[in-house]
Each structure stands twice: as C-alpha cells, then as structure tokens.
Amino acid sequence: MINYKKINVWYLSSFIISIIVAIPIITVFTSFFETTSNYSAILKNTFLYEYIFNSIFLLIGVLILTFFIGVGCAYVVSFYKFPGVNFFKWALILSFAIPAYIYAYSLTAFFENFGTAFTILKNIFGDGDYNSFIPKFDGILGAIISISFSLFGYVYVLTRASFHYQSQNLIELGKNLGFSKRKSFFKIILPSARPAIVAGLSLVAMETLSDFGSVSFFGLSTLTTGIYNAWISFDDLTLANRLAFYLLIFILGLFVLENFSRKKAQYHSPSKSGYKSKSLVPLKGKKSLLAFSFCFLVFFISFLFPVLQMLYWTIIFPKHLVDLNITELFLNTMLLVFLSCCLLISLALISNYGNRVSKSKFLEYLTTFSVSGYAIPGIILAVAFITFVSWFDNAVVSFFELNSIKSIFIGSILGLIFVYFIRFYSLACNGIKSGYLKINYSIDESSYLLGYSKFKTFSKIHLPYLKNSIFLIGILIAIEIIKELPITLIMRPFNFETFATTAYIFASQDLLEAAAAPSLFLILISSGFILVTSKYIIKD
C-alpha cells in the first residue's frame, strides 16, 4: 500500500501531521474495545432514545430553517437588483459573528418574563399583563432558532458563490426551452447549486450536532450533552467516546447518502469559455419592497437583534462593563488566535504540499480520514486529548523515569492550542487544499524545469499564489477561535479567561446581564474580522 520510493521529508511531515490529527478519531474508535460502566446500561434503557430523538429533531429543524433562510437570501441578492442589495450581500454574513449560545442568551433575555420585550411594551402602553402573550422561545424551539440564525451563513455564502458563478447561458438556455421563471428556478438554478447547498448544510449539520453552548443553556438533552454527562457526571469516558462515534457515523452517513444520490452528474461549467456573467433583474414596486424586507428581516433577526440586546444590557448595567478587564480578555483572545493561526496554517501548508509532491494515494486517504475529526464535538476532542496525555505520561514518561508532562499539556496554553489545532485542522487543511486545487500541477513542473527545487517551488511559487487563501483562512480560524467555547473551558490554564468563557461563566450563573458586555465585545471583534474578509467570502 505504501510506495516507499515516495517517502521524503515532505511525505513524512504530512504523514506525522495527519496521524496527530487522527488521534481523537482513533481514540473514539478504540472505545469499542473497552468496557463501559453501569451507566451505559442505564442510559440504554432511559435517556439514550431521548438524546437521539432530540438530536435528530434539532438537526431536521435547523436544516430546514437554514435551507430556507440561506438559499432564499442567496437567491434574492444574486439574481435581483433592489435598494440595498449590495449592502445585504455582505451584511448577511455578519451573522457568523454571533455564536449560537450568545444568540440563545439574547433570545431568552428578550422574550423571558419581564424581559426586554416586556419592558418595551410597558414603556409604550403602560403597565399590563404582557408576559402571558409574549411568546417563549425556550427548549428545542429556542435551540433551533438560535442555532439556525447563527449558522445559516454557511448555506448563504456557499449557495451565493454557486449562484454567482452560474452562467447566464444556463439561464438563457432555460428561456430558450420555454421555461417559466418558476420552472427555471426549480429545474436549472436550484439543481445546479445543489453541491454548494449540500456542502453548506453539511457544515450546519456538523456544527448543530456538536453544539454544546446553546443546547445546555436551554437544558436540552442531545447526544452532545449526553457525551458531556457521561464524562462529567458518570466519569465514563468510554461511553462518551462511543456516543461520539455514533455521532460521527451519523454525519458520515449523510455525506455518503448525498454522494450516492448525486452519482456522476456534473454541476459546474467545465470550461471558462462556457461562462457568461449574469445580468441582474431590476425589481420595482411591491416586489422590490418584498425583497428588501426579506433581507432586512433576516439581517435584523440574525445580527442586529442580538447586538442590540447585548448593547442594551451593557448600557443599563454599566457596572458589569466597568468590572470587566477588557484589555486582558482581549490580549488573551488575540494570543490564542495568533498562536493557533500560525500553527494551523504552517502545518496545513506542509501537509498539503507533502500530499502534492508525493502523489501518494495512501497519504491522501490518511489526510481525508484525519480531517473528518471536524465532526467530533470539541468536548470529546479535549477529553480525548487529556486521556491520551495521561496515558502517555503513565505508560511512556514514567517508564523512562522522566518528569511528568501533564502540567505541560493539561491546563496550559500549549495544550489548549494543541486541541484547537486538532479541532480546526480541517478548516485550515481544506482551505489550503482548495487554494492548491486552483494551481495546475504543470505549474510545479514548469518551476522544476526552471531549476527550482521543491522547497523553492513552495516558497517562491506556491506561497505568493496562496497568500489570499492563507489570509482568508487565518481570519476564518480567528473567528472560530474567538467564538469557541467548550475546548477553551476545559483546556484553559487557571484564571485564564477569554470573552467567550467569561460570557459563558456569567450566563451559567444566571447572570445574563453580566454576560452581555463580554458577548458584545466578542461580537464586535468577530464582526471586524468578518468585514475584513467579506469581499473574499462573497467572491469565493
């Protein structure tokens, strides 16, 4: 299987990186060879079906909602011209800045008894029993709404890119065949954007199934909280890993199903010559108002609403803002962002180049396998890492009578960065890979034939070409790390806080108004990063 002639420094580097990233997946898989506690039997007879039912129900709800919001917005801004269309094109991606758990805080804060909605009504209409008819978004409904409005951006961005690159020829072909606008949409436009929509929904599905912050806030029992309970409450790591494995299989099943249904159909124009840019249809009157209202409503609900809610609380409870050590939280967050970006991008570049140079199928499969760990919830990654370090410390380090390495990797910045690396490696690796896919292999060959070594080809040809991709991936990693919660909570050093952990700690103590200020800063910093990249995200 391994062609030994292909082994060189690049190959070995790529191999080692993939193995490290694959450790949690292997750990999850090995749980089947270990015994579980009694909790396993209890769980099977009690809550397991509730976990599975809630997870599936949550997943279906989120997928339906994100599909309609994401595809709807992408369609309207890609095919029509109306007031504000250029603003909405990038403004709609600002929802990426709102983590689902912060959305959940806002939703609860606004609609709860005597919450913000109550205050607004009271200020306008005077005293009254408004609580009885203000809707309550908690439980599974709250989780579906919070996660959907926080994640629909994935579907929106990918579908919009696909619509953007859809050739006018394709649409004109539909007209030529006598298709109505409705028929063109369902027979041509939507099917040809299918891979992008599915890719977006897949990301949404993975994020939903591994969501911890919002489901735990709403007290919803899902597989993720089940994993957390198995580990924290019952100290049964094996069972936690098994549940994670089911989760992984479930997600992989979705991928396989989609691949089978697609068969060999091609969804993109194979050549540049077939592409003709689209002319946008100008909307007037009611239609224009309808398009504007739809986009504004989505923008308002997904971004302005949580921002305004957090801002409102920050203003009316200034004490919490004064108590907050903003500089320290900011520096801590940025330190994690900087270190993670450097590590992730460097290693993703090395791994991708190793794959490219060695042209090894084995290495390619190994890399694909290792990046599937993206579907593993952050909690499991952190736990698997702690388990692995403990085992290594007991089995290997002790054997050689060396000093314990636990304190180096557990409860330290190094350990935290390491788990971030495993969690977000697929983001970096796939991002660099998609950049590399645009570089024809004959470019490398041209470089070799001009006397450039493999390293020089990498540094002089590839790196300058990939600089935009690297920049974009760096920003995406930064946004993810700023928002990341469970890994940071578990792995961070003592007394080391970020905006995310501070917000969570206050929220978990039912001090939502105190969580507002760190949440607001988190949103502002993420939004800043998103604005920097908006032109790339919109384009690609």
Add this chain to the structure above:
Amino acid sequence: MSKNFLEINNVTFAASDKNKVSNVSLNIENEGDIICLLGPSGIGKTTILRTIAGLEKIQAGSIVLKNKIISSKDMHIEPEKRNISLSFQDNCLFPHYNVIQNIEFGASRNAKKKKDLSIEEVVKFLHLEHVVNKFPHEISSGEAQRASLARSLLSKPDLLLLDEPLSNIDQSFKEEIQVKLKKILNELKITTIIVTHDSYEAFYLGSKCGIILNSQLRQYDDPYNVYHFPNSVEVVNFLNRGILIPAKVTGENSLENQDLGTIKGNFMKRYPKGSHVQLLLQPEDLEHDDKSNLKLEVVDRKFRGTNFIYTLKTLSNLLIPVFVHSHHIHQHEVDEKFGIKRPINIDHIVCF
C-alpha cells in the same frame, strides 16, 4: 564514451498502459541540432518530452545527455537538476506573476552563463511588447504560448523541449516566428526537440524528423527522406500527401498501371519483373497537359493559394491528387476532363 549529444536507448515511454511509445532508440548527434517528433494526437509525443525532462520515470533502457545518464531503471535525476527546459503546450505561466516576471524566471536560471540573448530581444521577436505587464489571465492563449517559449529560451538549457510551440499562434505571426526561432536556436546552438502535428513545421525546423505511429517510432530520418522515402504504408498514410496505387513491375526502370499506363523512374528498392506492388504517387508526381490523350475526370478542386489540388478519378475509381500552379491560366471545373502528361516520369519510385 558516447559521441552523441543525446542518446535514447531502447526506452519505453509510458504515461499509462494505453498511452505509450515502446522501445524507442534515437540519437541527437551534435549540440545545437533540432529534431522534430511528428505523430497523431494522443500517441504519446508529450510523454516522451516529459520523460526526457524528468517528469516521468522509465522502467527500462536509458537516456544519456552529454555523456551522463539522466534516466534509467536505477537512476533518475530530478527535473530541476537536468538543465532541460520544457515549454508546455498548454499555458503554464505562473498565474500570479505578470508576463515579464514570468519571463524573468527563465532568465534568472543560469544567470552566470554568458548572455547571448536579452529579454528585450526575445520579447521583441515574439511580439510580446504590448503584454509584458499583463497577467496570464489577461492575454490570449497564443500570447501565453509565446511568453512560455520566451521563458524557456532565456533559461539557456542544455536541451530545449518544445511541445507544440506554435499551435495557438496566429497564422500571420507563425511563419515569421518559425524563421526567427530557427535562427536563434541555430545561433545559440540550443539543442532542441520539438513535438508537433504540423508536418510542414517539422520539415522546416527539424534537421531530423521522427514519425511516431502505433506506439512506435516508425521512422527517424531527415525531412527530405521522410517525405520522399517513407519506410512504411503507415507513414505514407499519416503524412497524407500521396496515395498508393496498384502497379506491375515491367522492367528495371518502369511499371504499369492499368489506368495511367507506363510509369518510369528510378526504383529505390529492387523488385523482380512481373511482381505486383503498391506505388506511392504524390501530388507533384503528375504533370498537367491539356494536349495529352490521358484524360481523367475532375471530382474536386481545392484552392491553396500557391496552387490548386485537383482530385482526379480514374476508370477504376482511384482518386489521384495533382498539384497545379495557381497561376495556371486554364482552370478546370468539377466534372471536366483533365489531361495528364505522358509518359509519366517519377524521379524516385517508392513501392511497398
């Protein structure tokens, strides 16, 4: 010690099982020689260049450049260490550098070698002045191909490999570039292998031509011999200039065809009297003569600028091509009769 500049010894060039050229042996004797490889699309010509450049490995045989083995079963010098330059058929410019920066990549290689050719000269001769500051996606495929050629030329390689170098270039520039390219390659003594499907280009540029057919190098000879003395029916059919007609050998210098009568000339190979052969008849072998009593029916006429090519039908339904100078006053329409001068004399008779 080999006295040849390049030696290819019994090498099978294979990109895949389908796309391979087996047991190729050929030499380039002197530094500065230009050879051309001709063959139909997909036969493996590009694979030969890629293998010589070191982008593909070989399982048997050897390739020796300047007395040094660069490829064999046990030895493979990496492409970047061969000082061989390959100009790809498709645009292989670095997309994030503009045209002049791409060309400078070539010039920076072997920068210590004596400069015989400046970037300005190459840019001018390849008509690239107006695109030097543009990026590859902003120029046409012909301009990209010329830029790629410039980059390769300036890299001063020991061996230059050109894969269909002029295939995307406008007809208006093509001949001029062919002339200048040949002049530069000769002046700088750059040993070159050119792959092309255009036989005229190959005959003009190459001091030798290799014909690749049916996964084999069928003929490797100078262009005149390839054209006038093809060594197999396959080569005749590939070059597609003449036709094979049945004839009977009637003497040391003559044969007989039932439609054309006696044909005289020098046999390139002896055949016993009375034997039946296939005679190669090329368009320039027959002469037009309105007064001749050998009249054949015109079934097609193609105007090619300098000449007409008439296709004539014989009584036994053979279709024979004949060249006539385009200034010839008397043009024949389709279905008219066309006189052939008799007796027919062919300088060198090629039979199979």
